[in-house]
Amino acid sequence: MMSKFIMTKNAQPPLNPMTGAINEIRDIFAGMGFGVVDGPELEDEWHNFSALNVPKDHPARDMQDTFWLPDGRVMRTQTSNMQIRWMETHEPPIRIIVPGKVYRNEATDMTHEAQFYQVEGLVIDTNISLAHLKGTLAEFFKHFFKGNVEVRFRPSFFPFVEPGVEVDMRLTGESVPEKLRGRWIEIMGAGMVHPNVLKNSGVDPKKYQGFAFGAGIERLCMLKWGIDDVRYFHNADIRFVSQFLRT
């Protein structure tokens, strides 16, 4: 018997832009052979810091503002915890992305939120180099932003990579939103996974090497779609979500 109230199968409902972005990212990286995984947001110190070569009582811990629990655990400050967890339980070769929620103890404003999403990438094999990192990111930006892309690296420091780089991107082409066109934009941090991180995860750094990167997904969305206020991603506002129609 048919229900008295009929659910309208209207023109499809909007697609939450975070889901839309993550789906696109998943598909682009799947095309390069990457799997997608995630893990706990509430982490222990080992997986969030020590294993990632950020020792206790070291100024490197100040590079992020952390939410601590009374029992010494933390809300993960980056999705890099999954690098460790995955390497601890899987033999190389490894090709994964980790889109997940992370937490920073920062005041909230138009461009900062205490919780946001990052996408981590990790590739470990016998012959992976920084040039592969550049090639992989160029391919990703080309598909995600749909324009002509240039990528450049600037030397930087993160405890879990060596060499470490900041990645800038420049888009040109008619299809690129005017605000972005032709400008160099800082977009993520990356580098070659530090041998200590490999060792800590049970991977032999004499045999294997690889790269890792981490990007804020809200930031990628704000650049791609011209969103001006990061707080809309997490304040459950249907006026925001409703703008994002599906293909």
Added chain:
Amino acid sequence: MKISRNWLQTFFEKPLPASEVIAEKITFGAFEIESVDSWKTNADKINFGISEGKSVDAMGEDTIIDVKILPNRAHDCLSHRGIARELSALLSIPLVRDPLLTPIQPSQANKKVLLSVDDVDANPIHTLALVTGVTVGPSPQWLASRLETLGQRSINNIVDATNYVMLDIGQPTHAFDWDKLTEKDGRRGIRVRPAIEGEHITLLGGQEKILTAEVQVLSDGNSGVALDIAGVKGGLIAELTNDTCNVLITAAKFNPTRIRRTAQKLKIRTDASHRFENEIPDILPYHGLREVVQLIKDIAGGTVEEVVSLGTPMTTHPQVMTSVARINAVLGFTLTESDIVSILTQLGFVFAQTTDVFSITPPPERLDITIEEDIIEEIGRIHGYDTLPETPLPKAVHPPLIDAMFYLKDVVRTTLGELGFTEVLSYSLRDKGYIKLANALASDKGHLRDTLTTGIVEALDTNEPRTPFVAEYTALRIFEIGNVFTETGEQTRVCIGVRALGMKKRAERTHEFLRVAEEALCKSLSITSSAITRTPETLEFSLTDLVATVQTSAYLPLPHVASGLMYVPLSVYPFVSRDIAFWAPSDATEQEICTMLRELAGPLLVRIDIFDSFTKEGKTSYAYHLILQSHEKTLREEDIQSVMQHITTEIEKKGYIVR
């Protein structure tokens, strides 16, 4: 670290290139540049209260380059000498002065000066110098100016000398008034000891601190009174005054971890503690002491009576080995042996070479270089990443594993999407929850959520008034997929919320929407009714519990956001909803009507939706919801009336009959 271009220039013979060029070289070869600002003497631009009426006309103009020094290079680059050394490598120009090249001489002499260290682990290197017959007074023009371009107040010639040397080579030093130290048997000096639990000290500037036993203090070698919180800040007791004639200068290295803990615990952070907590090289205190003493002699007069030191500094750096093959394997370049030789020479690293294997001895102050990969980074950044090729990854050997949780989330989104549900995200940090944070920023966000339902119910409340804006007139249907933190652990859950709109039978209609959704979800996932938590408007269940049931070899097709879409910023002002209905002329198409209405309504129209149309006796009636909103103000009734009246008037001219 703020760097003065004029100060940097003192390290080089020939004039340095333009500041923009310097900034670019540093940006692409070493560090991020925060800003490049020009500085003029006596300008309003920098207000640092030029002290004691000194004018700084000697150094008319300068450029301040703010370099971002990260923890890995804080031990050598929080100084002009460090940045000069970098620039020397990046520009391939030699340094004309380098204080760190002078051989250091540990000294055991202690006729007048006492020096003892209780805890060598806390204070591995300590040096003291006694300079007698100084005249404390204003600093010379050039010194005051050097400090003032970097926003540092000029105090007096002795204190300024210590600050100068810290900014020049990175070693913090401190000067005590020798005569304020207790004498015994013709000797005075310092004993570095742990503080006594509860010990009290008044610091320079008047601040009082209570100390604990892990804090190290520099104390009077005879009376034992605490003079200084080691590595952090000096005390008032032996403060310099204009009458001071004899000074005891201290330059030391402290255990970085312990300084960091001390500074955090006491909630003091100084330029000194910042450097010590990043670990300074063993040799630096010796250079610092020598430089300060020389500068004091130059500008305040005096005689160096005695220099004492304790500790065994490491004066050479351990060797690091690498090979051309390995460098190219990590970076992805095709560098040759001579390329590497060239770069190492540019860097000023000592090396020995056997065919393609290099045995490298970095300078002793490069504490950041310990493993082969550190050398590889040096090679990469000096060579420059601009020519790094973009190499595609080799084809993956195995297809990637399917992740059960991502698959489950895709199924939920597909199922609910087909039923008209909109996905939202809400805050994980809330005012209530099973787990409390130790250091929440806001009191209403101090707990981790242990349910999604509260967030969804709040979202139903806040979004109900917004439904006309999104042309939803039947029922508000939302869901969230997210993690919660309960007494049994972290779980991924789904929560759906429904609120039927309109006046009639809301509770029953809400219930029906939920029932249909539950049925669809139970069909596409293997959940049982008993696993679902219900309220009149919501359902919540765990996805974590379903992970084991997933059997699939591929993901569902994943929806993307429409290509070329651009977000339109939302106004902070309220919207209004108005309806218009009319009979249309027989030749009018829906498309034309919509376009016409949009044009007539003007920029205040943010949404237009047809909600009814029917044909009667050959005539067609249309009805539209119009949503009006301004980005500048709250619309008044007159503003709205004006728009609606204008539309009515204009379409009636074209033969429409407004109902």
